[in-house]
Amino acid sequence: MxxxxxxxxxxxxxxxxxxxxxxxxxxxxxxxxxxxxxxxxxxxxxxxxxxxxxxxxxxxxxxxxxxxxxxxxxxxxxxxxxxxxxxxxxxxxxxxxxxxxxxxxxxxxxxxxxxxxxxxxxxxxxxxxxxxxxxxxxxxxxxxxxxxxxxxxxxxxxxxxxxxxxxxxxxxxxxxxxxxxxxxxxxxxxxxxxxxxxxxxxxxxxxxxxxxxxxxxxxxxxxxxxxxxxxxxxxxxxxxxxxxxxxxxxxxxxxxxxxxxxxxxxxxxxxxxxxxxxxxxxxxxxxxxxxxxxxxxxxxLQAYGQTELSPCATILEPRFHKARADGKTWLRSAGRAIFGVEVKIVDEAMKECAYGQVGEITVRSPGAMLGYWNQPELTRQTIVDGWLRSGDAGYMDDEGFVYLVDRVKDMIVSGGENVFSAEVENALSAHAAVAECAVIGVPDEKWGERVHAIVRLKGGASATPDDLIAHCKTLIAGYKCPRSAEIRSEPLPLSGAGKILKGELRKPYWEGLERRIG
Structure with a gap:
């Protein structure tokens, strides 16, 4: 080929x-x-x-x-x-x-x-x-x-x-x-x-x-x-x-x-x-x-995949865009594995999950990447025993339809573009007034997800949300920059290991929504 x-x-x-x-x-x-x-x-x-x-x-x-x-x-x-x-x-x-x-x-x-x-x-x-x-x-x-x-x-x-x-x-x-x-x-x-x-x-x-x-x-x-x-x-x-x-x-x-x-x-x-x-x-x-x-x-037809898969893993075929006789819809699904490709939902130990159980979506495909350029360790973490770890959380029903639920990786998809929050947080942290920050994806009618920044400023420092967004635009692409930002006076919630609990920050925005990613 x-x-x-x-x-x-x-x-x-x-x-x-x-x-x-x-x-x-x-x-x-x-x-x-x-x-x-x-x-x-x-x-x-x-x-x-x-x-x-x-x-x-x-x-x-x-x-x-x-x-x-x-x-x-x-x-x-x-x-x-x-x-x-x-x-x-x-x-x-x-x-x-x-x-x-x-x-x-x-x-x-x-x-x-x-x-x-x-x-x-x-x-x-x-x-x-x-x-x-x-x-x-x-x-x-x-x-x-x-x-x-x-x-x-x-x-x-x-x-x-x-x-x-x-x-x-x-x-x-x-x-x-x-x-x-x-x-x-x-x-x-x-x-x-x-x-x-x-x-x-x-x-x-x-x-x-x-x-x-x-x-x-x-x-x-x-x-x-x-x-x-x-x-x-x-x-x-x-x-x-x-x-x-x-x-x-x-x-x-x-x-x-x-x-x-x-x-x-x-x-x-x-x-x-x-x-x-x-x-x-x-x-x-x-x-x-x-x-x-x-x-x-x-x-x-809806396609789900990622660049690392060249890019397609599943397709929701045209025939599944129609209502079933029993009233059930497949429209919330990302479809089923394409021909020649295997999809498996696994837990943290890479053990296959039962139908309906949420885990990480993994894919074995002839379209899988060779690896990440000059990053052998990240490649080893991503491709395990021939299975590519997508970083997306989801489940599979008993007919093989995959449903996306959330992300294992800390990534936002806004208007079809992937945004890793670490990139945006690095840009925000370069502002002299920022003490700590977290970037999350929140629902947006136009973009699907919107990049949203939550920031605590250093004592005595001042900056507006517009100031922070303008600062980011000098360092990273516009689509990665926060479309909205909030400044909090209290410290951001931390885990026992000292990591910011983004799940807690996201929860108020996504509550009541069944599907959190595309």
């Missing part, structure tokens, strides 16, 4: 078919394959060696899709950067991964100077239209001046990508995904709920995120069409669906809510959409039913 396999197949069986649509620009599969081969050739000429890491910080585009395949074709390892990170977070990922090549678009051209000052870069490439900024070389010139090179893609357990996720210690960690893990996870999930024939897939979630990267791989494997918008907005998504008759897309619950609000005053024809995959954060039954009404011809 190797990442460029789907590209070769699509160019072979559908050479003249539309591969990518980005604005007014359309490219065929034969054209995309040729461009990828030339871009890979240029990367090699610039000194890329097998296994070298190539960082990408850019909005969605057809260039970004070509980059995924060109880096693999040249034998490199792609390192997608979160476009919402602050500069120090980008620098950490660059330094940690050892990336020598940086690819940026016009939105992030301003990052080149600070990253270059902190990192040992060989080359910076501009993957956008127009003239390349000073200190960069343009992708179009590279492709036009290069001759195609034979495919040198890795395969099997060779490292294909480093996908950085939030860290429990306050630093993002690089998830190592192989060619085998990425391809096999798509095959397992697609066997359970296949893409419709000749899918026209709309990419609106960010391409750095594995939920969308998996769709790049999958739609390419089946020879469909990639419709790409730079970023999600209700206006751009509705416009793209109406203009291209898109048939498939991935959304998170927050996006459903934004689309619902937009369509209330701007009606649109979304009947071309036949399949919608959703997940990443909690969704209410009311919002899900509203989404079904917005897309009347679409089958809905």
């Amino acid at each position: 190797y990442l460029t396999q789907g590209l070769h197949r699509s160019a072979q069986i559908n050479p003249d078919g539309v591969a990518t649509i980005f604005g007014a620009r359309r490219r065929s599969w034969a054209e995309v394959k040729d461009r990828v081969a030339r871009f890979a050739s240029a990367l090699l000429a610039l000194g890329l060696q097998r296994g070298d890491r190539v960082a990408v910080i850019a909005m969605n585009s057809d260039y970004y899709l070509e980059t995924y395949y060109a880096v693999a074709w040249a034998g490199g390892v792609i390192v997608p950067g979160n476009v919402r990170w602050a500069v120090p977070e980008h620098i950490h990922a660059m330094q940690d991964s050892g990336a020598r090549f940086l690819l940026v678009d016009k939105t992030f051209a301003g990052l080149v100077a600070p990253i270059a000052a902190a990192c040992d870069l060989r080359m910076t490439i501009f993957i956008d239209d127009g003239a390349a900024p000073e200190g960069t070389v343009g992708i179009q010139a590279l492709i036009e001046n290069a001759e195609p090179v034979e495919d040198g893609c890795g395969e099997g357990d060779d490292l294909a990508g480093l996908f950085y996720t939030g860290g429990t210690t306050g630093r993002s960690k690089g998830v190592m995904l192989s060619h085998r893990s990425l391809i096999s996870n798509f095959l397992c999930a697609n066997a359970m709920v296949p893409y419709r024939d000749d899918p026209i897939f709309l990419h609106s979630p960010p391409m750095f995120h594995l939920a969308d990267a998996a769709a790049i791989i999958g739609v390419t494997m089946v020879g469909g069409t990639h419709v790409i918008v730079p970023f999600f907005s209700p206006e751009s998504v509705v416009k793209a669906i109406e203009e291209t008759h898109a048939t498939a897309l991935v959304l998170v619950p927050t996006m459903f809510g934004m689309l619902r609000d937009h369509l209330a005053t701007h009606p649109a024809d979304l009947t071309s959409v036949l399949q919608i995959k959703y997940g990443a954060s909690p969704i209410s039954e009311t919002l899900l039913r509203d989404a079904m009404a917005m897309f009347p011809n679409a089958e809905f």
Whole structure:
């Protein structure tokens, strides 16, 4: 198994078919394959060696899709950067991964100077239209001046990508995904709920995120069409669906809510959409039913997983989005294990729990990561006897449906993005007025969960919640920063071991809610 396999197949069986649509620009599969081969050739000429890491910080585009395949074709390892990170977070990922090549678009051209000052870069490439900024070389010139090179893609357990996720210690960690893990996870999930024939897939979630990267791989494997918008907005998504008759897309619950609000005053024809995959954060039954009404011809499937699983572990199939004869609903479930994947609920000793008993969700999958980059001890703690510990608490019923209850790891999912509280607490603690702090997830109608900070100030110090939030924005990505904060005068509750009891802090917010995570 190797990442460029789907590209070769699509160019072979559908050479003249539309591969990518980005604005007014359309490219065929034969054209995309040729461009990828030339871009890979240029990367090699610039000194890329097998296994070298190539960082990408850019909005969605057809260039970004070509980059995924060109880096693999040249034998490199792609390192997608979160476009919402602050500069120090980008620098950490660059330094940690050892990336020598940086690819940026016009939105992030301003990052080149600070990253270059902190990192040992060989080359910076501009993957956008127009003239390349000073200190960069343009992708179009590279492709036009290069001759195609034979495919040198890795395969099997060779490292294909480093996908950085939030860290429990306050630093993002690089998830190592192989060619085998990425391809096999798509095959397992697609066997359970296949893409419709000749899918026209709309990419609106960010391409750095594995939920969308998996769709790049999958739609390419089946020879469909990639419709790409730079970023999600209700206006751009509705416009793209109406203009291209898109048939498939991935959304998170927050996006459903934004689309619902937009369509209330701007009606649109979304009947071309036949399949919608959703997940990443909690969704209410009311919002899900509203989404079904917005897309009347679409089958809905919920996916649960994480980056470490490439990313899918379970799917709630379309047939389970309907009410049972006995009135029971499956909509609170995250579905059942996809084909080729095993899911088990275990206790602290890794012993399997009985049906209905809450424990940690563990997964054995061909899509499991190779491990965390440069973190062997954390890898050993996470993968135990071949089972990947998800950090999520849940239970399984006697039909194999998995129900998510809470998190073992101290993580918040807000608007589909993972936020580890330690990252936010580190940022808060850097404020001179903060004596102690705790960051928790609290229910939020729009975001699913909201990052909430509880802070006690040092004696004689002063700071407002707005001051603390503004301080965090100078150190970490905006989506990680608290959306709300409270300042308490009394010490935060502690366990016998001296740890802050976040369960006690969360309890008033979540009381009465059955499901606390997505």
